[in-house]
Amino acid sequence: MENNIFHLQYAMDTFYFLVCGALVMWMAAGFAMLESGLVRSKNTTEILTKNVALFAISCIMYLVCGYYIMYDGGVFLSGIADVDVAATLGEFAGREDGFEGGSIYSGASDFFFQVVFVATAMSIVSGAVAERMKLWAFLAFAVVMTGFIYPMEGSWTWNGADVFGMYNLGDLGFSDFAGSGIVHMAGAAAALAGVLLLGARKGKYGANGQVNAIPGANLPLATLGTFILWMGWF
Template identity: 90%
Template sequence: MEENIFHLQYAIDTFYFLVCGALVMWMAAGFSMLEAGLVRAKNTTEILTKNVSLFAISCIMYLVCGYAIMYDGGIFLSGIQNVDVASTLGEFSERGDFTGGSIYSGASDFFFQVVFVATAMSIVSGAVAERMKLWAFLAFAVVMTGFIYPMEGSWTWNGADVFGMYNLGDLGFSDFAGSGIVHMAGAAAALAGVLLLGARKGKYGPNGEVRAIPGANLPLATLGMFILWMGWFGFNGGSVLKLGDIANANSVAMVFLNTNAAAAAGLVAALILGRILFGKADLTMALNGALAGLVAITAEPSTPSALGASIIGAIGGIIVVFSIVGLDKLKIDDPVGAISVHGVVGLWGLLAVPFTNSDVSFLGQIIGALTIFVWVFVTSLIVWGVLKAVIGLRVSEDEEYEGVDLSECGMEAYPEFVSNK
């Protein structure tokens, strides 16, 4: 009887992990559609090429070395071990039910982890859009997904000491599903690239005025946002790591509820603030407001009440509007608002955790956020700098004017309808 219970829980937890991982993988489509909608038509093919390529690179690099760095495993999954059936079954014999720790296939754990890596890298692509060389971006993706992200992941989700100096877990740091570990890390890498890359031509006037550069396809961007919203249920829900008992099933349901509430509140808050500041309902701010709410709740979606999650999400939606406007004033050109959505709001998500989880300290969250940001930003700045010196980061002015679809990919996304001149 106990063996049958063991097999059932193993199957349930493994299946849940795989389904949630598939939902997170679908977020790659969301990033692709969102970014394709927010760039100009002449840059659509290139941004789509970036997104499909970075996903494949992320999967390969995490398979080759990323997982080994992050979780002390072996190359090509040789270090991934499934559950020791004999020892775990002994525990089940004493307990005889689904309570206790989660148990699942090691391969399902890898799959769930690798789609998170791809999410972090997807954040970078939108921020550097419309003026970066495709192959420079892909070269950076190799280092980001194979080394930079796994290192900070080992300090946070694997509990390793930060270069032997301190342990974030001992300091009270917690990041349930990755507001800092995934989202702020991706934004830090993006910021380093944007600072070396510079703004798009024509984005800022000679007197510092900000010139709007509208995206080509807002229906596509809206579809992308909804795909991301849906995928986030796997992102946060899967991070519970278990489904096979009443307590964890209730936790999963609450995570889903809070994730949805935060997104809705973030969208409404950003929409209202946009109306106050700009006099109009700004769709792009509303889209980013929903994503900001999702990023904000990701650090801790299990402990807030539904009202608390809504407040956290709404504050995220307000923060992202001011951040996008503020970065423009600093002439930091981010075509899709990725640095604001994932970086600035990712920090807010980390700082919001102690309000609903008394086991987490503000000091631990601050040190953890600084550790992630400094590591990712500095190492990314070095890698971007080397790439700039060796192959260059930016396309020529003529290529930027014509559109990187032609210079980098040799084809247009909308050849029948679009003139690039």
Template identity: 90%
Template sequence: MENNVFHLQYAIDTFYFLVCGALVMWMAAGFSMLEAGLVRGKNTAEILTKNVALYAISCTMYLVCGYAIMYGGGVFLNGIMDLDVPSVLTDFAGREDGFEGGSIYSGASDFFFQVVFVATAMSIVSGAVAERMKLWAFLAFAVVMTGFIYPMEGAWTWGGASVFGMYSLGDLGFSDFAGSGIVHMAGAAAALAGVLLLGARKGKYGPNGQINAFPGANLPLATLGTFILWMGWFGFNGGSVLKLGDISSAHAVAMVFLNTNAAAAGGAIAALIVARLMFGKADLTMLLNGALAGLVVITAEPSTPSPLTATLFGAAGGILVVFSIITMDKLRIDDPVGAISVHGVCGLLGLLLVPVTNGDVSFVGQIIGALTIFVWVFVASLVVWGILKAVMGIRVTEEEEYEGVDMSECGLEAYPEFGKG
């Protein structure tokens, strides 16, 4: 009987991990469509190339060394694949709690679920440096980011390791359920470092403080990308429950799905209203970023808020992201898709809101955890970007930027029949 219970629980939890991982993988398509819609037409093919290539690089680097750094389990072939069913069955045999125990799943499914998170963090960088960065410099950075920088801060948080042997974030009461800080703020920190060294796009900011708008080439595509991300986020947050095969876990999954959806809706509505009050128009790009901001905020803790509270948390993110995007432009930090505001600023907000509904989490611990993640990723990324700038350069020429990086980097255009946009 115990064996039958084991097989069923193992199958359910493993299958749930795989399905949620596939949903998160689909977020790669969402980032691709969102960014392709928000950049100018002459840069579309290159941004799509970056998104496909970074996903492939993320999967390979995490396979080779990233997972081992993050969880200390050795490389994939010597670690995860050795976790076979009989060994897990031996551990399970003496238990009497059946489905009520911890999760039991294939180690390979755990790797798959983890690796798509790495790609998400790297996708955030792609949009922020769009339209003026060299493709191969970006891909070189992706190797280091996904193989070392992200796994190191992941080891200090989800991996349970001490930060350079000095302190443990877990002991300080730090908690990040699905990665508002570990994934999203980390990606934004890497993006910010790159943007500061890269500089703004030519013509974005005028000499007298004026800010020139560079409209995206395809807002329907950006809207589709947002809905794909919204859908993929159910796997992002829902899968982080790590278990499905008992009543309490199934209920927790349902609440996480409900709260994730509620926060996105709250963020979208709040951003739309704020944009209308500030600009006198219903700004679609702010609406889209508002929904994403709500999703980022709730990612830090989607299991303990009530649905109404989750909606309010999302609304706070939707309001904040509008002001953050405006502030970034005033500071002349050129982020074509608003990634630093959505994932960085709102990722921090998400971390700071966790103690409001989760009494086991320390507010001080959240601040220390956020600072640890940001400082490590920002400084390490700044060093890597600086080395790349010195060795191979990170910015295309002024002429290539004017003509569009599609032709200089990829040799083709996404919209050849319509000319350059």
């Protein structure tokens, strides 16, 4: 009976990771639709390219080094131990302390859940620097953000590592709620830094300092993206 309960727990926790990860991944479509609808029509293709490319870069960089930095997981998925699911189930199910309250789930599902959040943080930056930044420069920053910056600050919180070996955020009372700091505040901070460095979009201000309106190319598309993002958030 206990063994059956363990198998059910393993299956349900893994399934929950995959479903929630799929909903977060669906937010990438929301970001793409929202951004492409709010920029000028001449920049729509570049915006869509950015959103597809940043997701690909996020997956590759988090696979190669990000997961290792964040959780000491190992390069190229060597830290995701659930290659042989049957062996993993047998190892944990045969232990008396297998039900001490810790979650039991597939490590690969955890990687999937984590990597879609990495892409989400980078998507926040994408929207802020739209029509302000060249494509190659944005993709270069995406490599740094998803492979090093995000995993480093993530290790200080979700992994409980010390900040540069000096102090622990948990000991200071820091508690992250649903990725509000690790994902959204990290993405927002990077986005704010980019906006301050790059300045306003070309054409926003006239020669005499007057403010020029820059209407979006497709407001229905932006509205669709907004509802997709709401769905992903909830």
